[in-house]
Amino acid sequence: MNLIYGIKDKPKFGQMLIFALQQVLAILAATIVVPVIVGNGMSQSAALFGAGVGTIVYQLFTKFRSPVFLGSSFAFIGPMAAAFGGAVSASAGFAGLIIGAAFAGLVYVIIAAVVKFVGVNWINKLMPAVVIGPTVALIGLSLAGAAINDVFSYGEKTTFGTSSYFIMNSITWPSLVCALVTLLVVVVTSTYGKKMFKLIPFIFGILAGYVVAVIFTLCGIPVVDFSLFQNMQIFAVPQFTFLEAMNGVKDIDLNYIVTIVVAYVPVAFVVFAEHLADHKNLSSIIGEDLLENPGLHRTLLGDGIGSAVGAFFGGCPNTTYGESVGCVAITRNASVITITTAAIMCIVISFFGPFVAFLDSIPGCVMGGVCITLYGFIAVSGLKMIQKVDLNQNKNLFVVAAILIPGIGGMAMDISHVYISNIACALILGIIINVLLSKGKEE
Numbered sequence: 001m002n003l004i005y006g007i008k009d010k011p012k013f014g015q016m017l018i019f020a021l022q023q024v025l026a027i028l029a030a031t032i033v034v035p036v037i038v039g040n041g042m043s044q045s046a047a048l049f050g051a052g053v054g055t056i057v058y059q060l061f062t063k064f065r066s067p068v069f070l071g072s073s074f075a076f077i078g079p080m081a082a083a084f085g086g087a088v089s090a091s092a093g094f095a096g097l098i099i100g101a102a103f104a105g106l107v108y109v110i111i112a113a114v115v116k117f118v119g120v121n122w123i124n125k126l127m128p129a130v131v132i133g134p135t136v137a138l139i140g141l142s143l144a145g146a147a148i149n150d151v152f153s154y155g156e157k158t159t160f161g162t163s164s165y166f167i168m169n170s171i172t173w174p175s176l177v178c179a180l181v182t183l184l185v186v187v188v189t190s191t192y193g194k195k196m197f198k199l200i201p202f203i204f205g206i207l208a209g210y211v212v213a214v215i216f217t218l219c220g221i222p223v224v225d226f227s228l229f230q231n232m233q234i235f236a237v238p239q240f241t242f243l244e245a246m247n248g249v250k251d252i253d254l255n256y257i258v259t260i261v262v263a264y265v266p267v268a269f270v271v272f273a274e275h276l277a278d279h280k281n282l283s284s285i286i287g288e289d290l291l292e293n294p295g296l297h298r299t300l301l302g303d304g305i306g307s308a309v310g311a312f313f314g315g316c317p318n319t320t321y322g323e324s325v326g327c328v329a330i331t332r333n334a335s336v337i338t339i340t341t342a343a344i345m346c347i348v349i350s351f352f353g354p355f356v357a358f359l360d361s362i363p364g365c366v367m368g369g370v371c372i373t374l375y376g377f378i379a380v381s382g383l384k385m386i387q388k389v390d391l392n393q394n395k396n397l398f399v400v401a402a403i404l405i406p407g408i409g410g411m412a413m414d415i416s417h418v419y420i421s422n423i424a425c426a427l428i429l430g431i432i433i434n435v436l437l438s439k440g441k442e443e
Contacts, residue, residue, distance in 0.1 A: 003332050004332045004333055010335065011335060024346060024349075026323045026324060028048075029150075034072035043239035051069070052346030052347035055346075060302070078263070079264045080097060089248055095246075100260045100261075100263060100317070101312070108275075120291045130434060131403070133400075136378065136385060140381075178363060179209070179366065186202060201331065210362060330373060406429055407423060
C-alpha cells in the first residue's frame with residue numbers, strides 16, 4: 001500500500017491533531033463500552049485514560065515503530081466480571097481487576113522472553129499466509145454483526161426460521177438513514193477527497209451522521225441522547241481503578257487471588273493469537289514486518305505491560321485495536337506520532353466533561369456506518385494476504401475452510417469458565433490442519 005504518511009513521518013501540528021482525533025473516534029465506542037458492560041461502577045473516562053496511557057507504554061516498548069492504538073479488550077469481559085463476582089466487596093473487585101491484568105501482562109512478558117530467545121521463524125512456519133490471512137479476514141467478518149446491530153441501534157430484531165432481521169418502524173428508519181449518510185460520506189470523502197479531506201473521512205462521516213441524527217431528534221425522533229449533557233462537570237477527575245482498589249486490599253485473600261489467576265491467565269494466551277493476527281495484518285498494510293522490527297518480543301512487552309498499566313488506571317486490560325488498524329489502512333496514514341497524539345488526547349479529554357459527553361452522545365447508528373468500512377477493510381486485508389496462496393491445492397483449501405467456517409459459524413467454547421473466542425478456536429484448528437497437511441505433495 002502506498003502510504004501518504006509513513007511510520008516516521010510527522011504531519012504539521014494542526015493536521016496531526018485532526019488525524020489524532022480521527023483515531024480517537026475510531027477506537028472510542030469499543031473502548032468505553034467495556035466498562036459499561038462490566039458495570040459495578042466502572043468509569044468510562046477512566047477506561048479512556050487507561051487506553052491512552054497503555055498506548056504510550058506500548059509505543060515506548062516498540063520504539064515508536066508500530067502505528068496501532070490499544071483499547072479496552074472485550075476478551076477480558078468474562079474475567080473482569082469474575083473479579084467482581086468473587087469479591088467480598090466492590091472495592092476488592094477493583095483490586096481484583098488490577099491483579100488479574102498484572103498476571104495477564106506477566107503471560108505476555110514470559111512469551112516475549114521465549115520469543116527473544118528462540119526468534120520468530122517458528123511463528124512464520126506455524127502461521128504462514130494460508131493460516132494468518134483467513135484469520136485476519138475472520139476478525140473483520142466476525143465484527144460484521146456488531147456493525148449492523150449498531151446501524152439498527154433502535155430497531156427491534158426478530159427471527160424467521162434460521163434467519164433474523166430487523167423490523168422497520170418509525171425509529172428504525174431514521175437509524176438506518178443516519179448510518180447510510182455516515183457510510184456514504186466516509187466512502188465519497190475517502191475516494192474523491194483532495195489532500196487533507198482524503199485523510200480524515202471518518203471525521204466528516206461522523207459529523208454528517210451526527211447532524212442528521214440531531215435533526216431527527218429535534219423533529220421528535222430521539223436518536224441523540226441529550227440527557228448526557230445534563231449535570232455534567234466541566235472538569236472532573238476520572239474514578240481511577242487504583243483509588244477504589246486501595247480500599248479493598250484488606251478484603252483480598254489467597255483463594256480470591258487464585259480465582260483471579262484462573263480467570264485471567266488462560267484468556268491472555270487466547271488474546272496472544274489475536275495479537276499475532278493484528279500485527280501480521282498491520283505489517284501487510286504498512287509494508288514492514290513488525291515481528292522483525294521492532295520485533296515480536298517488543299510488541300508483546302508493550303501490549304502486556306501497557307495492558308497492565310491501563311488496567312491500573314481504568315480497570316480494563318488493553319489490546320491492539322482492529323479499528324485502529326482499519327483507520328490506518330483506509331487513510332493510508334501510518335504516522336506513529338499521530339497514534340501517540342491520539343493517546344495523549346484520550347488522557348486529556350478524560351478530564352473534560354463536555355467532550356466526553358459529546359463523544360458518548362454519538363449515536364450507535366452513526367458509529368455503525370463507520371464500522372462497516374473499518375471492519376470491512378480488516379476483512380479485505382486478510383483476503384489480500386492469501387492472494388498468492390494457491391487455493392487449487394486441496395491442502396491450502398482445507399486450511400482456509402477450517403478457519404473461515406468454524407469462525408464465521410461462531411465456534412466459541414467455555415471450558416471450565418475459560419472462554420475461547422471463535423477467532424482463537426478457528427486459528428487453533430487452522431494451525432493443526434496446516435501442520436498435518438504441510439508435508440503433503442503438490443497436486
